[in-house]
Amino acid sequence: MKPNFLIILALTPIFMAVLFCREALALQTHGGAEGVVVHQFAHFQYLGALGYLLWDIRRSSFSGIGWIYLQRFCWLMMIWNGIAFIGHFAQVALPDGSISTEDGYLSALLLLPFSFGKWVYYITALDHLLCTPALFFLFLAMRSFYRSLDVPKKEQT
Amino acid sequence: MTGLSLFPAILLDIIGSAANIILSFLAWRYARLLAKRQPDNFVWGYLHYVTFAIAAFATSRAVGHLVKQFLFMADRADIWAAISAYSGGFNSLFMISVAAVMIFYHKGVQAYEALEHEAGKLKTANLDLAGAARQLRDLNQNLEQKVEERTEELSQSEKKFRHLFSASKDMVFFSDADNRVVDMNDSGFEMLGYSREETSALQLADIFVDPTYIETFAKRLTEDGYIKDLNVDLACKDGKVISVLLSATAIIGEKGEILGSEVIAKDLTRLKMMMEQLASSEKMASVGQIAAGVAHEINTPLGIILGYSQLLMDDVQEDSDAYQSLQVIERQTKASRKIVADLLKFSRQSGSTREEVDLNEILADVVAVTEHTLGLSNIAIHRQFANGLPRVDGDPEKLRQVFVNLINNAHHAMQDQGGGELLLRTRINSGDVMVEIRDSGHGIPEKHLAKIFDPFFTTKPVGQGTGLGLSVSYGIIHENGGTIEVESPVHDQDQGPIPGTLFRIRLPPSGTGKQQQMENRSGIPA
Numbered sequence: 075m076k077p078n079f080l081i082i083l084a085l086t087p088i089f090m091a092v093l094f095c096r097e098a099l100a101l102q103t104h105g106g107a108e109g110v111v112v113h114q115f116a117h118f119q120y121l122g123a124l125g126y127l128l129w130d131i132r133r134s135s136f137s138g139i140g141w142i143y144l145q146r147f148c149w150l151m152m153i154w155n156g157i158a159f160i161g162h163f164a165q166v167a168l169p170d171g172s173i174s175t176e177d178g179y180l181s182a183l184l185l186l187p188f189s190f191g192k193w194v195y196y197i198t199a200l201d202h203l204l205c206t207p208a209l210f211f212l213f214l215a216m217r218s219f220y221r222s223l224d225v226p227k228k229e230q231t
Numbered sequence: 232m233t234g235l236s237l238f239p240a241i242l243l244d245i246i247g248s249a250a251n252i253i254l255s256f257l258a259w260r261y262a263r264l265l266a267k268r269q270p271d272n273f274v275w276g277y278l279h280y281v282t283f284a285i286a287a288f289a290t291s292r293a294v295g296h297l298v299k300q301f302l303f304m305a306d307r308a309d310i311w312a313a314i315s316a317y318s319g320g321f322n323s324l325f326m327i328s329v330a331a332v333m334i335f336y337h338k339g340v341q342a343y344e345a346l347e348h349e350a351g352k353l354k355t356a357n358l359d360l361a362g363a364a365r366q367l368r369d370l371n372q373n374l375e376q377k378v379e380e381r382t383e384e385l386s387q388s389e390k391k392f393r394h395l396f397s398a399s400k401d402m403v404f405f406s407d408a409d410n411r412v413v414d415m416n417d418s419g420f421e422m423l424g425y426s427r428e429e430t431s432a433l434q435l436a437d438i439f440v441d442p443t444y445i446e447t448f449a450k451r452l453t454e455d456g457y458i459k460d461l462n463v464d465l466a467c468k469d470g471k472v473i474s475v476l477l478s479a480t481a482i483i484g485e486k487g488e489i490l491g492s493e494v495i496a497k498d499l500t501r502l503k504m505m506m507e508q509l510a511s512s513e514k515m516a517s518v519g520q521i522a523a524g525v526a527h528e529i530n531t532p533l534g535i536i537l538g539y540s541q542l543l544m545d546d547v548q549e550d551s552d553a554y555q556s557l558q559v560i561e562r563q564t565k566a567s568r569k570i571v572a573d574l575l576k577f578s579r580q581s582g583s584t585r586e587e588v589d590l591n592e593i594l595a596d597v598v599a600v601t602e603h604t605l606g607l608s609n610i611a612i613h614r615q616f617a618n619g620l621p622r623v624d625g626d627p628e629k630l631r632q633v634f635v636n637l638i639n640n641a642h643h644a645m646q647d648q649g650g651g652e653l654l655l656r657t658r659i660n661s662g663d664v665m666v667e668i669r670d671s672g673h674g675i676p677e678k679h680l681a682k683i684f685d686p687f688f689t690t691k692p693v694g695q696g697t698g699l700g701l702s703v704s705y706g707i708i709h710e711n712g713g714t715i716e717v718e719s720p721v722h723d724q725d726q727g728p729i730p731g732t733l734f735r736i737r738l739p740p741s742g743t744g745k746q747q748q749m750e751n752r753s754g755i756p757a
Contacts, residue, residue: 079280079335086327109319116326123333174234179303180241183234199240202247209254209289216261216282219275223268 090115107166114162121155124148140218143211150208154201161198168195245300248293255289258282273342284332288325295322402475402496405482408489410435410445422475422498424468440464440472452481452492465496472677473500507681518686519706522574530571537564573699574686587622587741588630590666594655597634605642609650617658621740625711633707636700637668637734643691644672644732651731663713664740669733675719683717713738 090112128148131141172192175182184196262282265275295318302311396403402419404412412433420427423438439445444463451458458479464472475496482490540560547553598612605612638653645651651671658665675683682688684705689698708715719732 079332082331082335083328086331087324090327109316109323113319113323113326116323116330119330120326120333123330127333173237179306180238182237182241184237185234188235196235196237196240199237200243202243202251206247206250206254209251209258209285212282212285213254213258213261216258216265216278219278220261220265220268223265 110162110166114159117155117159117162121152121159124152124155128152138218138222140215140222143215143218147208147211147215150204150211154204154208157198157201157204160194161201164191164195164198167191241300244296248296251289252286252293255282255286259286273346280332281329284325284329288322288329291318291321291325295319399495402494402498404494404496405491406435406494407491410449412438413491419496422467422473422496423465424471438465440466448477448479452479453489456481456483462499473498474503475499504680510681514685522686526571526574530568530575533564533568533571537561537568540564570699573703584626584628585624586627588625588627589620589622590630590664590738591616591620591657593627593631594634594657594666597631597638598655601635601638601642605638605653608642608646610642610645611650611652613652613654615654615656615658617656620657620659621664623664623711623713623738624741625738626707629707630711633704633736634666634668636704640700641668641670641672641732644670644674648673660737662740664738666736666738667733668736669721669731671729671731674730674732675717680717680719684715708736708738711738 125148128145131145131148168191172185172195173182174185184192259279259282262275262279265272266279269275295315298318299311299315302308396416399416400418402416402422404415404419407413411431412435415425415427415433425433435445435448436442439448441464444461448458448461448463451461458477461477461479462474463477464474466472476499477494477496479492479494481492484490540557544554544557544561547557594614594616598614602612641653645653653671654667654669656665656667656669658667679688679690684701685698686702687698688702691698705715714737716735716737717732718735720728721731721733723729
């Protein structure tokens with residue numbers, strides 16, 4: 075199991091890089107938007123993996139609160155992936171000069187007038203409202219699994 | 232307002248990133264503990280890898296965000312521009328890794344399920360095996376319990392029959408096909424006088440008085456398989472013969488051959504003696520009847536003979552031969568009348584008085600008279616007179632005569648052997664007064680025991696006894712409503728049979744014996 079996992083881990087970025095190369099030269103260059111594209115694909119892959127995990131958990135009919143927390147993690151993280159995916163596009167599509175940092179970084183403003191793209195950018199910038207609760211549910215899930223190991227003993231006592 | 236503040240987004244980014252690091256590591260920590268607690272559980276192992284990858288991704292991303300925010304706040308966007316590609320690259324790398332680990336989960340779960348399935352089958356097989364083992368164990372335990380119960384039942388049964396065998400008052404023994412006694416109970420040894428050690432050498436031929444009975448015994452066992460109520464005489468070790476009623480069952484082998492026999496023998500010696508005594512009593516009653524008739528018939532001519540002989544004596548000279556002849560006639564006639572009188576006493580035709588008498592006093596009187604004579608013959612007298620002995624109804628003179636007769640007999644029995652001991656004992660037994668007169672003489676042969684109360688039966692030389700002493704005593708005791716029994720040799724409870732003779736007289740106490748007396752009167756005719 076472990077060698078396969080490591081092989082996949084190692085080969086996935088290479089596979090992705092090869093898949094999305096633009097010029098068939100001996101030594102390929104990776105300029106421009108390649109980084110964003112790869113990152114977006116990674117989000118997409120992550121979303122797909124979470125969806126698969128969610129489907130498999132539900133299919134397996136695992137019982138217990140830990141699995142419910144894990145499902146919530148999957149849902150939130152999938153949504154986050156979607157938000158982040160959109161947010162990256164929104165960030166790329168944001169026109170130059172849309173943000174003013176004249177009064178300092180902490181006083182940065184998303185300048186008027188507001189367009190749909192700007193709203194999307196602003197909302198997606200708050201993505202921690204999804205990924206942090208998602209990780210909180212992941213923590214709850216793991217803790218529940220761990221505590222569930224002692225339940226039979228408590229019942230016995 | 233010229234625009235919307237991005238401060239909330241910046242602040243949320245900083246706080247969320249820090250929280251993400253903490254939460255992801257906490258999740259990984261619990262997943263690691265799970266994997267450690269149950270290292271064989273694939274699911275926990277999988278979650279451990281997933282949470283580890285998520286923690287790595289969260290850290291990479293959060294660190295990148297924090298660095299970015301702090302560089303921007305420090306107005307060093309140029310640095311961020313230089314490193315942002317690396318941060319983004321790491322983020323992508325770890326995100327892809329997280330996705331890869333999650334996808335890998337499917338194969339892992341499949342393998343796990345396959346393992347679980349196999350383990351389930353093994354578990355089922357194990358459960359079946361455990362069930363079979365449990366059934367086998369239960370069966371074993373039941374078997375052990377049943378064997379234990381059966382053994383206990385057998386033990387109880389063996390104990391019961393062993394007790395029946397050993398505690399039986401009848402003789403019980405087993406013999407083999409060669410008529411050898413292989414086992415015998417204690418009553419059997421007691422009856423025959425052998426010890427248990429002598430059993431191995433004991434043959435039926437040794438104990439059957441009549442050898443022809445062995446043939447009968449074997450023949451009936453072979454023909455019928457059992458013997459019921461065979462009356463045989465058995466020889467004791469000391470030569471004494473006992474009469475037994477024998478029942479036996481053949482022990483048959485698998486091929487139908489006789490392996491031996493189980494024998495039960497009931498001692499009938501005492502019963503036989505009692506029957507003989509009963510027959511003797513009946514005979515005595517007949518003899519008494521005849522004696523009474525004869526005595527009456529003879530008494531009259533004897534009186535006439537005596538009267539006429541005395542009259543004639545007056546008519547002849549005293550120094551003449553005729554006078555002397557008449558004296559002989561008179562003397563012999565008187566002797567004859569004495570015999571007739573004794574016969575009448577035996578048949579209770581003679582007159583008697585009845586009063587309440589103390590047997591201790593009568594015995595003491597008799598001993599006082601005979602003690603001197605007995606002393607001359609080296610006979611020691613032992614008196615064991617019970618205090619408070621009830622009085623009995625009877626003729627004191629006749630009872631005195633009974634005791635004189637018995638003591639004289641004892642004297643004669645011990646005189647020949649140069650002395651002995653005479654025990655006189657009175658006691659109360661079952662409400663009756665019991666007098667026992669026991670001597671240590673030569674005893675009475677068994678063949679004579681049934682005849683000693685017969686009139687004219689005597690073992691003394693001719694002319695030394697009329698044979699009427701015990702007959703008269705018998706008649707007197709019966710006249711007084713009592714019984715007289717003889718035992719020779721004497722069966723002592725402690726010492727067993729000892730030589731000598733014991734006369735046991737039982738008389739009812741005063742006032743209670745009249746009914747019985749009347750009944751006895753009707754037994755021996757007047």
